[in-house]
Amino acid sequence: MTTRIHKLAIFGVGLIGGSVALALKQAASVGEVVGVGRSRANLDTALKLGIIDRIATTTAEAMQGTDVVLLAVPVGQMAALMREIAPHMGAATIITDAGSTKQNVAELMQVHLAAHLKNCVPGHPIAGAETCGAPAARADLYQGKNVILTPLPQSDKTAVAKVRALWQACGAKLSEMSFAEHDAIFATVSHLPHLLAYTLVDMIARRGNADMLFDFAASGFRDFTRIAASSPEMWRDIALANRPALLTEIEQYQASLEHLREMLATEDAAALEAMFKRAQTARVRWPGK
Amino acid sequence: MTTRIHKLAIFGVGLIGGSVALALKQAASVGEVVGVGRSRANLDTALKLGIIDRIATTTAEAMQGTDVVLLAVPVGQMAALMREIAPHMGAATIITDAGSTKQNVAELMQVHLAAHLKNCVPGHPIAGAETCGAPAARADLYQGKNVILTPLPQSDKTAVAKVRALWQACGAKLSEMSFAEHDAIFATVSHLPHLLAYTLVDMIARRGNADMLFDFAASGFRDFTRIAASSPEMWRDIALANRPALLTEIEQYQASLEHLREMLATEDAAALEAMFKRAQTARVRWPGK
Numbered sequence: 001m002t003t004r005i006h007k008l009a010i011f012g013v014g015l016i017g018g019s020v021a022l023a024l025k026q027a028a029s030v031g032e033v034v035g036v037g038r039s040r041a042n043l044d045t046a047l048k049l050g051i052i053d054r055i056a057t058t059t060a061e062a063m064q065g066t067d068v069v070l071l072a073v074p075v076g077q078m079a080a081l082m083r084e085i086a087p088h089m090g091a092a093t094i095i096t097d098a099g100s101t102k103q104n105v106a107e108l109m110q111v112h113l114a115a116h117l118k119n120c121v122p123g124h125p126i127a128g129a130e131t132c133g134a135p136a137a138r139a140d141l142y143q144g145k146n147v148i149l150t151p152l153p154q155s156d157k158t159a160v161a162k163v164r165a166l167w168q169a170c171g172a173k174l175s176e177m178s179f180a181e182h183d184a185i186f187a188t189v190s191h192l193p194h195l196l197a198y199t200l201v202d203m204i205a206r207r208g209n210a211d212m213l214f215d216f217a218a219s220g221f222r223d224f225t226r227i228a229a230s231s232p233e234m235w236r237d238i239a240l241a242n243r244p245a246l247l248t249e250i251e252q253y254q255a256s257l258e259h260l261r262e263m264l265a266t267e268d269a270a271a272l273e274a275m276f277k278r279a280q281t282a283r284v285r286w287p288g289k
Numbered sequence: 290m291t292t293r294i295h296k297l298a299i300f301g302v303g304l305i306g307g308s309v310a311l312a313l314k315q316a317a318s319v320g321e322v323v324g325v326g327r328s329r330a331n332l333d334t335a336l337k338l339g340i341i342d343r344i345a346t347t348t349a350e351a352m353q354g355t356d357v358v359l360l361a362v363p364v365g366q367m368a369a370l371m372r373e374i375a376p377h378m379g380a381a382t383i384i385t386d387a388g389s390t391k392q393n394v395a396e397l398m399q400v401h402l403a404a405h406l407k408n409c410v411p412g413h414p415i416a417g418a419e420t421c422g423a424p425a426a427r428a429d430l431y432q433g434k435n436v437i438l439t440p441l442p443q444s445d446k447t448a449v450a451k452v453r454a455l456w457q458a459c460g461a462k463l464s465e466m467s468f469a470e471h472d473a474i475f476a477t478v479s480h481l482p483h484l485l486a487y488t489l490v491d492m493i494a495r496r497g498n499a500d501m502l503f504d505f506a507a508s509g510f511r512d513f514t515r516i517a518a519s520s521p522e523m524w525r526d527i528a529l530a531n532r533p534a535l536l537t538e539i540e541q542y543q544a545s546l547e548h549l550r551e552m553l554a555t556e557d558a559a560a561l562e563a564m565f566k567r568a569q570t571a572r573v574r575w576p577g578k
Contacts, residue, residue, distance in 0.1 A: 126507045146505055188493060189506040193513040195549060196485060198568040203545045204477060205571035214575050216435055217478040218415045220519075221577075223512040224482040228572040230509075232565035236558055243553060250550045254543070256492045260484060261539045264532060269525055276521035279487040282494035283517040286503050288510070 003165035005030045009056070009066040011081055013037050013046040016098045016125065017072030018137025021051045023170035026139045036062045046134035063088035068166065071097035076237040078105060082112035089116045096121045096163045100186065100234075101241040102150040102179035109152065117154035121163040124148045124182065125172065132231070143171035150179040187245035192253060194235055195246070197228040292454035294319045298345065298355040300370055302326050302335040305387045305414065306361030307426025310340045312459035315428045325351045335423035352377035357455065360386035365526040367394060371401035378405045385410045385452045389475065389523075390530040391439040391468035398441065406443035410452040413437045413471065414461065421520075432460035439468040476534035481542060483524055484535070486517040 005024065010017040013035040024030040035052035036059065037043050043055045056062035063069070063085065071081060078099060089095070095113065099105045102122050109120045126146040147167040151160050164174050177185075204213050239246060263271045283289065294313065299306040302324040313319040324341035325348065326332050332344045345351035352358070352374065360370055367388060378384070384402065388394045391411050398409045415435040436456040440449050453463050466474075493502050528535055552560045572578065 126505060146507075148505070185502060185505050189502050189510050193489060193510055196489065196546070197513060198565050199545050199549055200482060200485065200542065201568035201572050202564050203542060205567055210571070213474060213478050214571070214577070216415060216437070216474050217575070217577060218435075220516045221478050221482055223515045224486060225572055226512045226578075227509045228568045229578070230565075230569065232562050232569050235565050236562040239553055239561055240556060240558060243556065247550065247554060250546065250553070253489065253492060254546060254550070256488050257485070257539065257543060257546075260488055261536065261543070264528055264539070265536060267529060267532070269529060272528055273521050273525040275491050276487050276519075276524050278494055279490035279517045280519065280521050282499070282503070283490050283514055286506070288503070288506060289515075289518070 003029070003162065003169070005068045005162075005166065007032045007034065007066045008068050008070065009034045009036065009062045010052065010070045010072055011036045011062070011085075012071065012073035012077075013043060013052055013134050013137075014072065014132050015136040015141070016127070017070060018046055018049075018051045018134045019127070019139070019141035020070060020072070020098075020125075020166070020170060021046075022137055022139035023142060024166065025050075027169040029166070029169035034062050034066070042134050046137075049134060049137070051134055051137055059084050060088055063090070063093070066090070066093055068162065069093060069095040071095070071099070074234050074237055075099045075101055075104065075241050076233070079108050079112060082108055086113055086116070089113070089119070092119070094119045094121065094159045094162050096123045096149075096166070098123060098125055099241075100124060100190070100238050102148075102182045104241040106150065106152055106179045117152055118156040119159045120152055121155050121159050122150045122152070122179065123163060123167070124150070124186075125167070140171070142167065145172050146175060147172040148175045148177060148182055150177060150182050183242050183245045184248075187242055187249045191238060191242055191246050192249045194227050194230060195239065195250065196253070197225050198235070201225050201228040292318065292451065292458070294357045294451075294455065296321045296323065296355045297357050297359065298323045298325065298351040299341065299359045299361055300325045300351070300374075301360065301362035301366075302332060302341055302423050302426075303361065303421050304425040304430070305416070306359060307335055307338075307340045307423045308416070308428065308430035309359060309361070309387075309414075309455070309459060310335075311426055311428035312431055313455065314339075316458040318455070318458035323351050323355070331423050335426075338423060338426070340423055340426055348373050349377055352379070352382070355379070355382055357451065358382060358384040360384070360388070363523050363526055364388045364390055364393065364530050365522070368397050368401060371397055375402055375405070378402070378408070381408070383408045383410065383448045383451050385412045385438075385455070387412060387414055388530075389413060389479070389527050391437075391471045393530040395439065395441055395468045406441055407445040408448045409441055410444050410448050411439045411441070411468065412452060412456070413439070413475075414456070429460070431456065434461050435464060436461040437464045437466060437471055439466060439471050472531050472534045473537075476531055476538045480527060480531055480535050481538040483516050483519060484528065484539065485542070486514050487524070490514050490517040
């Protein structure tokens with residue numbers, strides 16, 4: 001097996017897909033990159049910026065002679081895209097994705113790519129996505145960042161190795177785990193905080209004095225709510241795709257918040273300080289600070 | 290009335306108090322700045338950095354000939370400090386503070402500075418406080434930032450004008466409101482987010498797989514939880530000082546979060562997206578982004 005990719009087809013040439021293309025080109029780990037997408041203007045930009053070498057106008061054209069396919073589209077578009085791609089999959093074509101939730105992608109692959117499961121390798125690069133579109137793509141986006149692969153029971157070892165090699169060429173740190181473990185982890189550290197931030201901003205925005213409240217909000221509020229500026233469509237899809245794990249997290253957070261409310265209601269200064277202290281210690285120790 | 294301050298006594302020469310001193314000196318709006326504090330090392334640093342002109346070792350010495358007193362200590366130390374200062378207040382000495390909650394400061398002034406209420410002007414500069422101590426002080430900390438004064442019913446107009454002039458010389462934007470309005474606003478836009486961030490980090494830190502969870506947390510988590518690195522003692526005091534308003538905010542947030550949980554539990558995609566969209570629109574429009 002060669003780790004170099006002969007032809008890579010990227011469906012969705014935005015921040016995520018475009019950055020993979022730039023990183024692989026910089027590492028000389030790819031021959032040709034073909035881009036497919038719903039916005040012709042974005043593809044033209046990607047071509048002009050040297051992110052892709054060619055625009056494919058049909059799926060058949062994109063898939064012709066392709067050894068690796070990357071699905072870098074919102075979770076909600078995965079099913080339709082897999083259905084479209086399936087008839088064009090070659091015997092050795094490897095397919096991976098960059099979706100934020102993994103159980104749903106695994107299930108969709110089982111349904112729509114049933115004849116090609118040994119070459120299916122779901123993945124999730126953990127890299128910022130506040131900006132979007134091809135112009136946001138950067139060759140160093142994945143440098144030192146975590147990428148998690150959640151191989152299917154049917155995934156072939158060589159297919160997994162090829163996808164690992166793709167991300168390693170991008171500079172990423174690779175992990176493998178089950179989709180269930182992945183989805184539980186990200187429900188806690190990513191999906192829940194997004195929902196909590198949306199909830200606070202919406203609660204304030206619906207008030208009669210919202211303008212004045214926003215006017216006095218300062219840097220703490222700015223950082224806490226930055227993720228509430230994320231795409232509503234994308235987060236609707238993520239929340240629904242990871243519903244069971246996310247519901248569990250919301251319920252645990254509700255219990256924790258109720259416990260805090262009780263400490264405050266009963267003026268339990270020592271318990272409040274102990275809880276704030278535990279959180280502060282953990283947050284200050286966190287290497288990602 | 291002259292807006293220039295002859296002698297300013299700052300109790301607590303940290304980020305907040307020290308930055309006032311530097312700003313007033315830069316604006317040539319103060320004659321002498323005297324510093325008082327619990328840490329001799331910090332005061333020595335402040336003196337060396339030119340933040341204060343002199344260290345006062347007794348309250349009597351600090352108050353001698355002082356026309357403006359600034360209390361820039363944690364909320365929990367205010368009562369003891371007011372009791373100590375009261376006997377040394379001159380007939381024209383004006384006293385203000387920089388506490389994050391205002392009802393409690395107003396009440397403490399009514400109790401401990403009862404003979405001087407016309408010269409009492411509670412205030413709150415809205416400026417970051419993640420760093421602390423004299424070395425963190427900067428002359429431009431308040432440039433363009435909001436400062437809210439919550440005068441007492443007894444506060445004299447000339448005293449209020451003098452405190453306004455102090456903050457204007459620091460470059461701040463002044464507002465006046467009641468302490469009740471102030472405390473309600475900051476319960477919403479500052480105190481509640483701090484408690485929500487502490488709650489999430491503590492919930493994660495208490496789990497058996499906390500290390501792995503923190504390991505996969507990324508930039509969204511980083512920003513959302515930055516305020517959970519704030520001082521536990523300070524936030525214990527703020528939470529308790531603003532207990533009634535904060536309990537109301539927690540309860541409203543609990544209701545909002547429960548509503549979100551229900552939308553997710555019932556897979557109401559349209560309602561989820563509409564809520565995320567309202568929040569996103571408000572957040573993107575916010576000028577402080």
